[in-house]
Every structure is written in C-alpha cells, then in structure tokens.
Amino acid sequence: MGIIGATTFTLLAASFLTPFSEAAAKDADNKRNRQVEVQILSMNDFHGQLDTIQKVDGKPAGTAAYLATYLKERQKQNPHTLIVHNGDAVGASPPTSALLQDEPTIEVLNQMGVSVGTVGNHEFDEGLKEMKRLIYGGYHPQTGYFKGARFPYVAANVIDKKSKRPILPPSTIQRVKGIPIGFIGAVTTETPKIVVPSGVKDVEFIDEVEAINREAKRLKKMGVKSIMVLLHEGGFEDKNSKEITGRIADITKKLDPEIDVVFSGHTHSYLNGTINGKLVVQGLNYGKAIADVDLIIDRKTKDVVSKKGEIVFTKHEGVTPDPIVDRMVKKYQQKVAPIVNxxxxxxxxxxxxxxxxxxxxxxxxxxxxxxxxxxxxxxxxxxxxxxxxxxxxxxxxxxxxxxxxxxxxxxxxxxxxxxxxxxxxxxxxxxxxxxxxxxxxxxxxxxxxxxxxxxxxxxxxxxxxxxxxxxxxxxxxxxxxxxxxxxxxxxxxxxxxxxxxxxxxxxxxxxxxxxxxxxxxxxxxxxxxxx
Known part of the structure; x- marks a missing residue:
C-alpha cells in the first residue's frame, strides 16, 4: 500500500471509529446517570463508650469524638450517605453515659446524624419501659425529661406477649434521590437467656429468619428492591479462608434473595464477606471501627447492582476529634465527676x-x-x-x-x-x-x-x-x-x-x-x- 493509500485508510478508519467512541462515552454517561452511589456507614455494640479509649493494633482508637470525625470524613466522600447502628448502642456502659441513664449516648447518636437503628439485647437491660423512653422520650426521676432519639428504631422479631404485635416498627424506608431503601431490624432470639428475665418479661423474640423474610415480602410489595437488614446477631470470620461462621451465617443463608446487605453485631467481631450473595459486615465494638458499605443502585430498577464493604478502624493518630461531640462528652463528664472521681x-x-x-x-x-x-x-x-x-x-x-x-x-x-x-x-x-x-x-x-x-x-x-x-x-x-x-x-x-x-x-x-x-x-x- 502506498503513502496516499495509507492516509486514505487512516482517514476512513477515523471516520468510522469516532461515532462509535462518542457513542460508547455517551452510553457510559447514560449508565452513570441511571445509577446512584449510596454509602451506608454502620456502627455496632457501642455500649455507651463515649470517653473510653480503646486499642487497635496497640494504638489508641475509639471514643465518641473520634468516631464522629471518621463518620464526617466518610460522609464528605459521598453526599448520599446514611448512618446506621446495629444494637447495643447502650447498656453495660461506662459511668459517663450510664450514670445519666444512657441519655448522653442517644444525644451523641443524634448529633452524629444516625438515620436508623435497631435494638440489641442490652437495650432491654432496664426493661421495655426504659428502652422506649430512650427511643421516644419521657421522664426519669434521676435525669428529668428526655427528648429521645431523633431517628427511628426498627425490630421485626420482638413482639408484645399479649397483643402479639411488634413493639417497634419492623422496618423503615429511607429515600436517596427518590430511590427507596428498606431497613429491617432484628435482634438475636438468644436475648431472653442473656439479660435479666425481668427486662424481657413482657415480650417474645420470634425466629429472626421468619420475621425478616415476612417484612422483606411486605417491602417488595411496596416496590422496595434495595433491602438492608440490621441484625443484632453475629459470628466469626476465619482470617485465612475468610469464611464466616456462627448464627449470622446460618440466618443469612435462609434470608430472602432480595436482601442485599446484613449489618451484623453482638459478637464484637470483624466481618466483611459474602454469604449467598449477601454482603455481611460487622465493625468490632466500642466504636473501635465502622463498617463502610458502598452500593450502586440502578435508578430504573431501584435495585442494588453492586456492593462492597470496608472495615475502617477509628485510630487516633493523625486525626482531630470532632469539636462538637468532644464538648458534649466533656459536659457529661463534668456532671458525673463528683461521683466518678x-x-x-x-x-x-x-x-x-x-x-x-x-x-x-x-x-x-x-x-x-x-x-x-x-x-x-x-x-x-x-x-x-x-x-x-x-x-x-x-x-x-x-x-x-x-x-x-x-x-x-x-x-x-x-x-x-x-x-x-x-x-x-x-x-x-x-x-x-x-x-x-x-x-x-x-x-x-x-x-x-x-x-x-x-x-x-x-x-x-x-x-x-x-x-x-x-x-x-x-x-x-x-x-x-x-x-x-x-x-x-x-x-x-x-x-x-x-x-x-x-x-x-x-x-x-x-x-x-x-x-x-x-x-x-x-x-x-x-x-x-x-x-
């Protein structure tokens, strides 16, 4: 082929390729426009650890003020962020929270912008009435009137013994760019065995799988295709094989196929893996870590098309504690100081x-x-x-x-x-x-x-x-x-x-x-x- 022939060939090739390249780019843009990236940040088993410094790899981690900083920094990466907690936010708490009836922890969760939470076994430590007071607000003789949580609590498998109705809403729907995302709550059926019996005398804990799947079916009828589970039950992950075992694995294997992510708790462990196509995450305990789940949801189908998890440790090194939460915790510390010190x-x-x-x-x-x-x-x-x-x-x-x-x-x-x-x-x-x-x-x-x-x-x-x-x-x-x-x-x-x-x-x-x-x-x- 001569020089003129080669030039002509190149021009002809370019004339064919350019429209296809533009079409591919346009198609990619359209695909991006059809999708929404959603970030869900999860904490579990905080246990009111507002001011107790923990250790991760031998280095300081945790406390409410540092946890708040990590949440805010992650939120900056994605405007479509929801924050959730998976039970035992309170109970077995240090005195800064416990001596004030754990109200400080709920106030801090409010400040952090939690979107939805579920109950763990320790929310029942002082009985159903006190648990509901912390959630919905009410009077306590030691602390006066409390406004309660500014976010919903959900629990599908805890029912009133007499009425047989759930004591809390089984689920809630959060909307991101018009897309409904369902959150179903549940707590381990082992709860009656691990709390003081008087704390759960008025309620029953029904099978987690049965309750979650029933609620998932209801959400699907409402057109919800992106479904998350906040389950206060856990297991353990093998460091080598990455296999997750324990009750969380047994339960997850039986859950509705439409469920995308199971946010775990209770065992204070590190979980970040997949079971039957469902992402399962748990971020240790006491605010030492958070689970960051990134979802891609299709606008048209409203379903999750991609998901990945990351466990983020809340180490102090190089990090500035959140000033607002820091001031709140110091205020609580001053209130209890005469007793605590x-x-x-x-x-x-x-x-x-x-x-x-x-x-x-x-x-x-x-x-x-x-x-x-x-x-x-x-x-x-x-x-x-x-x-x-x-x-x-x-x-x-x-x-x-x-x-x-x-x-x-x-x-x-x-x-x-x-x-x-x-x-x-x-x-x-x-x-x-x-x-x-x-x-x-x-x-x-x-x-x-x-x-x-x-x-x-x-x-x-x-x-x-x-x-x-x-x-x-x-x-x-x-x-x-x-x-x-x-x-x-x-x-x-x-x-x-x-x-x-x-x-x-x-x-x-x-x-x-x-x-x-x-x-x-x-x-x-x-x-x-x-x-």
Whole structure:
C-alpha cells in the first residue's frame, strides 16, 4: 500500500471509529446517570463508650469524638450517605453515659446524624419501659425529661406477649434521590437467656429468619428492591479462608434473595464477606471501627447492582476529634465527676479481665471474692460477661469499678447441694461453641474439653483442697442474672432459702475499701484444664 493509500485508510478508519467512541462515552454517561452511589456507614455494640479509649493494633482508637470525625470524613466522600447502628448502642456502659441513664449516648447518636437503628439485647437491660423512653422520650426521676432519639428504631422479631404485635416498627424506608431503601431490624432470639428475665418479661423474640423474610415480602410489595437488614446477631470470620461462621451465617443463608446487605453485631467481631450473595459486615465494638458499605443502585430498577464493604478502624493518630461531640462528652463528664472521681483504693498492679486457657481471670477472681465476702457464703459464682473492663494500676476510682461492673445486679444467696453445684458448672458448656466459664470464689474446679459437653467437670474442691460432698448443702452467692437462670445456668433457679442483698457494684466497692492497700488480685489456679 502506498503513502496516499495509507492516509486514505487512516482517514476512513477515523471516520468510522469516532461515532462509535462518542457513542460508547455517551452510553457510559447514560449508565452513570441511571445509577446512584449510596454509602451506608454502620456502627455496632457501642455500649455507651463515649470517653473510653480503646486499642487497635496497640494504638489508641475509639471514643465518641473520634468516631464522629471518621463518620464526617466518610460522609464528605459521598453526599448520599446514611448512618446506621446495629444494637447495643447502650447498656453495660461506662459511668459517663450510664450514670445519666444512657441519655448522653442517644444525644451523641443524634448529633452524629444516625438515620436508623435497631435494638440489641442490652437495650432491654432496664426493661421495655426504659428502652422506649430512650427511643421516644419521657421522664426519669434521676435525669428529668428526655427528648429521645431523633431517628427511628426498627425490630421485626420482638413482639408484645399479649397483643402479639411488634413493639417497634419492623422496618423503615429511607429515600436517596427518590430511590427507596428498606431497613429491617432484628435482634438475636438468644436475648431472653442473656439479660435479666425481668427486662424481657413482657415480650417474645420470634425466629429472626421468619420475621425478616415476612417484612422483606411486605417491602417488595411496596416496590422496595434495595433491602438492608440490621441484625443484632453475629459470628466469626476465619482470617485465612475468610469464611464466616456462627448464627449470622446460618440466618443469612435462609434470608430472602432480595436482601442485599446484613449489618451484623453482638459478637464484637470483624466481618466483611459474602454469604449467598449477601454482603455481611460487622465493625468490632466500642466504636473501635465502622463498617463502610458502598452500593450502586440502578435508578430504573431501584435495585442494588453492586456492593462492597470496608472495615475502617477509628485510630487516633493523625486525626482531630470532632469539636462538637468532644464538648458534649466533656459536659457529661463534668456532671458525673463528683461521683466518678472518688478514690476507692490503690491497685499495686493492673487487674485484668483477660482469661487464661482454662478461663480464669484476675478481675473475675476479685469480683467473686467480693460477692462471697459480702454475702458471707461458702462459695460465689460470677458470669464472665459481667466483667466488662480491667482495673488500672494506681488509684482506683468509683468510675473504674463502675466500668468493670455496670449492671448493678443485686446479689442473691441461696443453698445448693454439692451435686447441684457440679451440675451448674457443667452448664458452662450448654453451648459447647460458646462456653461461659464461671469465675469462682471458695472453690476450684477442673474441666476436660474432650469429654461430652454435659459432663466436662471432673473435679470440684473447696479452697482447702478437699472435695465437695455431693450430698452436703452449701451456701452460694450469685448475681441476680445468674440466680434467675441467665446464660442457661438453670440450676441456680433451684436454690433454696434465697436472700437478696446489695448490688454487685456496692459489694465490690466495699470489698476494695476494706482490703489492705495497695491491693491486688491474680490468677491462682481456681479453674484448671485436665492434664
């Protein structure tokens, strides 16, 4: 081909290519115009941690003011952003929130611009009436009138025992650029087993899958194709295989195909994976992380066409705390300071809730000792979920002890036989996958993980080393949660001659005050694994 021929060919090619290139670009523009990018930022299991600094990779993280900064910075990246929380926003809270009936946490969530939330098991800690007061507003004798949350709470699977109606709206619809996005709420059906029974006496927790799918069907009839689930239930993700296991996986596999994302909670874990085409995310706990879910939704079909998740850690380094939330938290701190700052004792070493392989911890031992001392019984038992924080070295304040034991459960003494005590210890393994290793005082026990779940306790001895007598009756102390069968420890409900005493927190405060100072506690071999 000659020079003229080559030039002619090039011009001809260009004349054909240009319209196609323009068409492709135009088609891409049209596609972008047909789609909306939506960002959903999620937090879970905040537990009122307004001012408690956490650690991620050994570096400071968390607190409300830093969490607010991360949320705002992410919002700047996308004007179409919704913020959600997946339960346990309050409950088991440190004193800055708890001493003010957790109203500060709701006010901070309002300030952060939360769009929708659901309840976790801890929202029921003080009963249905107090939970609804925090949501809808109302009067409390300690704090006065409270305006409540400025965002809706949803829960599809919690119904009133008498009316059989949901106690909260099952779902809500948020609209972004005219596109409806449905949010269905649900909480673990395990709730009655892990909260004080009086807190849930008026409600029933129906199957999560049944309730969520029923509500998804209703939303679909309304034309909602983008459906999110806020589910306060969790699981765990394998670091190598990335497989997610646990109840969250079992539930998600059975959910309606139209559901796009499941925002998880409860297990305080890292989740970012896919189950049956559904994105599942969970961002640790206590404000240490948020889950950032980016969706692309088709304007015409109103359905999600793309989704991806990211877990964002709220590390302090290089970040400025949000000034508005920072001022709010300082105001709350000033209100509780006279109570919180009282020095109760002095610890010679840090007393941590970290357990050894057998399940024993220094903090658990200290608390069990305090309860046995206060109620003057042979033995005491403490549930591990009630030990919420470490005790720092040095001056130990009322606030420190409150953070360790925030539930204010009354102590109950009772009588049990040695056989019943062994049976109660075997109930540690009623859920073999999540055993609740009881902290003890006045006795020791040895368990064998290789034995059947209902027969793992192989030896129970008094503190002096003598075996307990299965036929002898002993006096026992447990907090009200355990005494009423919490965490499946139903044997404690069989205890006779029950006497209710002071709260567990009061007992701990009094016990620490009377100890020789500085005081300490350590792992002593009260709980042992069989060799």
């Amino acid at each position: 009282q020095v109760i004792g002095k610890a010679s070493v840090p007393i941590t809730k970290q357990t050894n392989e057998a399940g024993e911890s220094a903090a658990g031992n200290l608390i069990a000792d305090a309860q046995r001392w206060k109620m003057n019984t042979d033995f005491a038992f403490m549930n591990p979920g009630g030990v919420r924080a470490d005790i720092p070295e040095g001056d130990v304040t009322f606030g420190d002890l409150y953070t360790v034991q925030p539930f204010n459960n009354d102590l109950v003494s009772m009588k049990l036989t040695g056989a019943q005590i062994k049976q109660a210890l075997n109930q540690i393994f009623s859920d073999p996958n999540r055993p609740h290793i009881l902290h003890v005082s006045g006795l020791t026990y040895t368990w064998d993980p290789n034995r059947p779940a209902n027969d793992r306790i192989i030896e129970v001895k008094k503190a002096d080393g003598t075996p307990i007598d299965p036929n002898q009756t002993y006096t026992v102390t447990a907090n009200y949660f355990l005494a009423d069968g919490g965490d499946n420890f139903t044997v404690f409900k069989e205890g006779t001659d029950r006497v209710t005493g002071q709260s567990d927190l009061d007992a701990l405060v009094e016990y620490v005050k009377q100890l020789p100072q500085p005081f300490s506690a350590q792992i002593e071999g009260r709980i042992k694994l069989a060799q």
